[in-house]
Amino acid sequence: MTAVPYIALIASALALLLAYYFAKTVMKADEGTDLMKEIGQAIREGAMAFLRREYQWVSVFVAVMFVLLLVVPIEGRPSASFAYLMGAVLSSIAGFIGMRIATAANTRTANAAREGAAKALPLAFKGGAVMGFTVAGLALLGISFNYLLWVTWLSVDNAFQVVAAFGLGASSIALFARIGGGIYTKAADVGGDLVGKVEAGIPEDDPRNPATIADAVGDNVGDVAGMGADLFESYAGSVVAPIVLVSLLFSGVFIQGDELQVFGDYESLLMYPILIGALGMIASIVGALLTRGKEGQSLSTQLHTGQYVAMGLTIIFTIVGTQWLFSGTGVVETPIYLSLTIISGLLGGWAIGFVSEYFTSEHYKPVKGIAAQSETGAATVTIEGIAQGKLSTLPSVVVVVAMIGLSYWLGGAAFGQAGDVIGLYGVSLAAIG
Numbered sequence: 001m002t003a004v005p006y007i008a009l010i011a012s013a014l015a016l017l018l019a020y021y022f023a024k025t026v027m028k029a030d031e032g033t034d035l036m037k038e039i040g041q042a043i044r045e046g047a048m049a050f051l052r053r054e055y056q057w058v059s060v061f062v063a064v065m066f067v068l069l070l071v072v073p074i075e076g077r078p079s080a081s082f083a084y085l086m087g088a089v090l091s092s093i094a095g096f097i098g099m100r101i102a103t104a105a106n107t108r109t110a111n112a113a114r115e116g117a118a119k120a121l122p123l124a125f126k127g128g129a130v131m132g133f134t135v136a137g138l139a140l141l142g143i144s145f146n147y148l149l150w151v152t153w154l155s156v157d158n159a160f161q162v163v164a165a166f167g168l169g170a171s172s173i174a175l176f177a178r179i180g181g182g183i184y185t186k187a188a189d190v191g192g193d194l195v196g197k198v199e200a201g202i203p204e205d206d207p208r209n210p211a212t213i214a215d216a217v218g219d220n221v222g223d224v225a226g227m228g229a230d231l232f233e234s235y236a237g238s239v240v241a242p243i244v245l246v247s248l249l250f251s252g253v254f255i256q257g258d259e260l261q262v263f264g265d266y267e268s269l270l271m272y273p274i275l276i277g278a279l280g281m282i283a284s285i286v287g288a289l290l291t292r293g294k295e296g297q298s299l300s301t302q303l304h305t306g307q308y309v310a311m312g313l314t315i316i317f318t319i320v321g322t323q324w325l326f327s328g329t330g331v332v333e334t335p336i337y338l339s340l341t342i343i344s345g346l347l348g349g350w351a352i353g354f355v356s357e358y359f360t361s362e363h364y365k366p367v368k369g370i371a372a373q374s375e376t377g378a379a380t381v382t383i384e385g386i387a388q389g390k391l392s393t394l395p396s397v398v399v400v401v402a403m404i405g406l407s408y409w410l411g412g413a414a415f416g417q418a419g420d421v422i423g424l425y426g427v428s429l430a431a432i433g
Helices: 004-028 034-071 079-113 117-153 159-200 210-249 267-289 299-326 335-360 365-376 378-391 393-414 423-432
Strands: 254-256 259-261
Touching: 004 079, 004 117, 004 267, 034 079, 034 159, 034 210, 079 117, 079 159, 079 210, 117 159, 117 210, 117 267, 117 299, 159 210, 210 267, 210 423, 267 299, 267 423, 299 335, 335 365, 335 378, 335 393, 335 423, 365 378, 378 393, 393 423
Parallel strands: none
Antiparallel strands: 254 259
């Protein structure tokens, strides 16, 4: 079981290496015409300037929080302050790398699209995958390193609360990056449309309108750096939450002297979320490598191929990894139930994604119905669009509620205590899936 954090470190390293490989591939592609290079350079300079200024202000907040965690008499200090700082720094690094590649991939993807969608898809996918694997790789790297440092190597008091501080650091960056970037995005978008189309009569997204560049900068700031920081925080939180929950649910889990003391062998429960994160990372790497552009095949089909491969491998790895981790420990009566909590979360996430695609894709009835209503006027289109938008929320809510209920029951049943509070562990595991 002590091998689990090291497995996570290896998986993190593989993810970061793949991100580096994808980044090099994107940077080798042709940027296109001189005009494309000029526009791309303007967007890149604006995005990086905003990010640098934003990080300057965020660093002040992070520094204040670091000092407060260092001096305020709370459990886990001063270790928690350093874990908090690491979470904030890694999240910032992920956002910076993602922004750098996104602003480099845009012109290269546009240039490749001149030869067809099959040429553009690999570049667009790899440009996005750099951010995805950097976020997930750094998050898992930070969690596994903090676990090894505070729990295994240093055996500090309240070590699990210290690990939770890592997630708090990630949340601090996500708060500013997501909200700050979102405000800038909308301000540039609406302002550019008002001045360009209403006053000057310039078409939307015309590069002659300076606000168009600001709008493109805002898209990168909000949807790359902001969403990346949000994803970093969500991923880190989903892995940290089960660890903290186990340490609270089982009073026999604590640090005494120089080693971890457990009632039974509950250390396996602490390491389980880290193991699942590592196995899911490996499955995602395989899925990403299998996503390639093919002539004559729809883009959604090509993207779904890698997604389904990753999902299938995750299910297999989860079942095998769960049996390996809990075999002979006597902690879990029915390990397969814990596997099913992960799988339920995985399938629930896929179902929500399918619902989103169903209500927004031109291949399905809702969008076709909205388009048909346009034949009778703007009023019917508006009414139909609002109706479909509100209806689209129902299936997702049903899926989330069903997933919570199922994972709660499975979590309790795994320990032979269906319906007991231990079921919360199952809910937290489903979030990882």
